[in-house]
Amino acid sequence: MTLTTNTARRPEGTPPASRSRRRLGDSQVLLRCSGIAGVLVALELLIRIDVIPRAWFPPVSEIWWRFLQGLGTSSFWGDLGNTLLGWSVGLGLATVLAVPAGMLIGSHPIPASAFRAIIEFLRPIPSVALIPLAVLLWGIDLQTKLFLVTFASFWPILFQALYGVQSVDPEQMQVTRVYRLGRWAAFRHVVMPSTAPYIATGLRISSSIALALSITAEIVVGAPGIGRSIMLAQASSATTDMYALILATGLLGWGLNSLFLRIEKAALHWHPSYRQEKR
Amino acid sequence: MLEVRSFAKRYESRGTVTEAVRDVSFSVEQGELLCVVGPSGCGKSTLLRSVAGLDRPTSGEILVNGTPVTEPPENMGVVFQDYSRSLLPWMTVSRNVRLPLDYKVADAGERQAATLRALEAVGLAGFADHYPWQLSGGMQQRVAIARALAVNPTLLLMDEPFASVDAQTRAELEDLLLQVWQEFGMTIVLVTHDIDESVYLGDRVLVLSRPPSTVATVVPVRLPRPRNQLDTKHDSLFADLRTEVLSAIGAHGQSAPAAH
Secondary structure, three states: OOOOOOOOOOOOOOOOOOHHHOOOOHHHHHHHHHHHHHHHHHHHHHHHOOOOOOOOOOOHHHHHHHHHHHOOOHHHHHHHHHHHHHHHHHHHHHHHHHHHHHHHHHOOHHHHHHHHHHHHHHOOOOHHHHHHHHHHHHOOOHHHHHHHHHHHHHHHHHHHHHHHHHOOOHHHHHHHHHOOOOHHHHHHHHHHHHHHHHHHHHHHHHHHHHHHHHHHHHHHOOOOOHHHHHHHHHHOOOHHHHHHHHHHHHHHHHHHHHHHHHHHHHHOOOOOOOOOOOO | OEEEEEEEEEEEEOOEEEEEEEEEEEEEOOOOEEEEEOOOOOOHHHHHHHHOOOOOOOEEEEEEOOEEOOOOOOOEEEEOOOHHHHOOOOOOHHHHHHHHHHOOOOOHHHHHHHHHHHHHHOOOHHHOOOOHHHOOHHHHHHHHHHHHHHOOOOEEEEEOOOOOOOHHHHHHHHHHHHHHHHHHOOEEEEEOOOHHHHHHHOOEEEEEOOOOEEEEEEEEOOOOOOOOHHHHHHOHHHHHHHHHHHHHHHHHHHHOOOOO
């Protein structure tokens, strides 16, 4: 249960370098798939010939089968829904709070220095350290989960928004002044689009954090969701179930991350790291 | 049209005062094309920024159509040197050109027409839906010029507009500028460090001295118009004027007192 909630120490600045994320060639896709297949087959074999004790790690094929069976049960979808509810509402709240706060603080040197001390004190607090406090305030309700998720995913978005605003090109701002566009237009047409790539990166980082915290809250506090079911499976020695659920969280995290990358790519097609060459 | 009276600019930092511009006065007629040259650091860009209302002189006065400049004047277009930073990469070419109009012209059809006319004037009508970064440097600067033209400016300010493109493109853009100047008939103040360019384009060339700058001289350019790269630059008068401007920069560069 090691959680790194402070991944975003420094702004990532720009979306992930896309040069390497260009469309993969067929041979590369094949190579990747064969890599994954190889590891899975090796694991399966090691378990089948008892190099890895079955009691700790059931064969991969069984886990996969159990996972597929789980997809047919309503309890799995209920768990998934609960986990995603914590993830989405928490991440949404964090975004709504952190984007304006970050942009406000970043847009002026005075609030930037005034808030620094508070931020530097609050940010390093690992969210999990706040679990007892949250339980005290809200019990094991959804609010506890939301509080933890929101707190943890707030910081990366805040910092990205803050640095994003500070990276606005003064020359572009000058253009808005020269053509007398006014403050609102400058915000809408220059500040917002320049900050967007930073916020998008912050969102993607926070999305992973939000998922981690959502599941943590379920495991530690016992709020309903995939995390709690993992705990229950473990407690009743249903090892295969436990692994199937862990697999589900892994796929969920991967899926959400790809979703965010996709959104970033579509919304920021103009950004240097996403540009398509001239037709 | 434009009047600059005893313009002076001093910078103060940590107790030391740097005098960049001491005393510059000149005026520009309606429809005139004035080029400003001078040694580097002479404050020609500062001067232009002040005319644009982006900067304030330490002392002196700038009047556009009789009104003191305290903020960017209306009906002004500005073309900056660095097109890659002055155009907005998230907007298409036509959106970039139309942006100032969105806050100036109420009628949508009129906005569209002005945008198209400006793009046609710079020869980019076919690239309206491209993004600036899909175009070459010279084409991007044309977009910036189109954006300035679209507001139908009475005053066009250009800060080393062709300094970031290759020689061939530079010559093309110079001719393009002369052409749109004929078509739109606005007053132009163009800052450059290229003496040939200043003589080729200008009605007059204002030469600033080394800092703390004053007006070294004003050279009237009596070359016939329309001008073109071949004939105009082979005119013996062109060579004379070029020498005159060059020596004015040189002479005043040497004798200027050290900045303090």
